[in-house]
Amino acid sequence: GNSVTQMEGPVTLSEEAFLTINCTYTATGYPSLFWYVQYPGEGLQLLLKATKADDKGSNKGFEATYRKETTSFHLEKGSVQVSDSAVYFCALPASGTYKYIFGTGTRLKVLA
């Protein structure tokens, strides 16, 4: 079945540093891929998504490209801010059901 593997955190960066959070997947077919963000004490919210191979999702300066050759959907941002400190989850649908599969989450801490 479908699965996702996400890099472990925590990741600590200085403000304006470059961010990469790795996510690789295994899937039947080409499902949509998602990145969600969770700020402290809150629920998750969609950060970006890509619905087919080679699509690039982007939002708030974050980007991720759906790469079928490497089965990856890495999250990147060129210059992080303190306000980006949160937990980031990679996710994809489970094959043939209404379920979704989430990575274990990567905590990002950005220092001023």
Next chain:
Amino acid sequence: DGGITQSPKYLFRKEGQNVTLSCEQNLNHDAMYWYRQDPGQGLRLIYYSQIVNDFQKGDIAEGYSVSREKKESFPLTVTSAQKNPTAFYLCASSPPGRANTGELFFGEGSRLTVL
């Protein structure tokens, strides 16, 4: 504004008591979900429902129960059989259409602490 409302935000329970967490959505979504999140861990699916009057167990359903009598509502009961109920509980929904083509919309969460 459309969205998902979870209540209460914080809840304390004595051991041996059942407690019900509320989840209401006004997004006209068919599918609804309950997840459990523990510190430093990802999300684990408790139950999900694709339509009214139907629901399926997720990966950690033991000690929990749900109902789906209305499209808008999907309450979760944490029973005394749940051995370690202290956690952050998240409710979510997804729009109608083919399964898994849309994003999940999450509530703000309910933090349950067993004293």
